[in-house]
């Protein structure tokens with residue numbers, strides 16, 4: 296019996312090597328562990344193309360902890376954050392800014408649309424108190440890939456600072472700091488880098504971090520303090536998630552061995568293509584058009600059947616060894632399938648077969664069109 300495959304955007308399926316890396320105990324004061332932390336941070340900055348300009352500040356906790364740290368440290372108490380919202384994670388960033396007492400404005404568009412760079416420019420010009428702009432690179436609630444580079448240019452021209460939540464994109468989709476101006480990029484261990492959950496990090500421009508002293512609303516999320524302490528001692532300020540860091544270090548070794556970002560993106564792109572061909576072959580429909588879809592997670596309209604219930608669908612697919620993800624849209628009934636994790640087209644094809652069998656069992660499989668058999672059209676997926 297194989298463990299279920301997680302078709303979810305983190306936690307996700309990790310390799311045996313990544314899991315095995317957690318079988319040792321590490322002392323948080325031990326120089327070997329400090330060296331491991333430093334090496335992980337160096338590699339993360341290199342992936343961002345930011346060695347000359349930024350540093351990596353790791354934090355204990357899931358990705359949201361790092362989003363809150365970035366907003367709370369970089370946006371000064373008298374500053375104001377404009378958040379570009381087209382999904383749940385944009386809304387969350389705005390909520391964080393409000394919760395910690397920062398002024399916040401929201402430019403919201405529907406879930407399947409982009410923000411207009413010209414409109415961002417107009418809003419920045421109209422409100423000189425906006426100091427920072429927050430944007431989500433891949434909005435995981437739908438899988439849309441937002442045009443961060445175009446937004447970054449507009450923000451830079453207006454003389455404001457950019458904070459990018461690149462959580463579900465970093466390591467697969469590029470956002471090279473040498474080409475795209477941003478003060479902070481936020482991501483975590485358990486998405487495209489295929490570690491286990493428990494470490495998040497902010498890749499922050501050195502001058503922006505230096506200017507952030509005293510801004511933090513929180514002791515535990517103080518990036519300046521965490522960075523200073525780590526630089527002086529090599530250690531984390533508070534108990535580090537040692538096993539998670541060890542797994543992350545192993546996951547980064549495997550990332551490099553696979554061929555780094557281009558290879559990771561190629562594998563996810565192939566996964567996404569196989570998934571789309573397979574589920575579309577079953578008669579399911581995608582929420583996003585091709586030109587907005589990132590190869591990270593795909594949102595699907597629920598099968599068009601009056602009895603449809605995500606819980607029953609989930610259980611039927613789960614019984615066949617795959618975990619789906621619920622939809623997050625309020626307007627339409629959807630479910631999501633992740634393309635990321637230590638999986639390839641083989642697992643994706645098996646997942647399509649599992650979805651087909653589940654829908655047949657539940658009686659929700661769309662009627663095959665004339666000339667099409669109920670079997671999976673495998674030629675679509677090669």
Ligand SMILES: *Cc1c(COP(=O)(O)O)cnc(C)c1O
Nearest residue numbers: 357358359384433435460462463
């Ligand atoms: C996963 C994710 C986060 C962080 O979520 P956590 O549950 O705190 O790890 C933030 N933003 C985006 C776009 C994400 O995909």
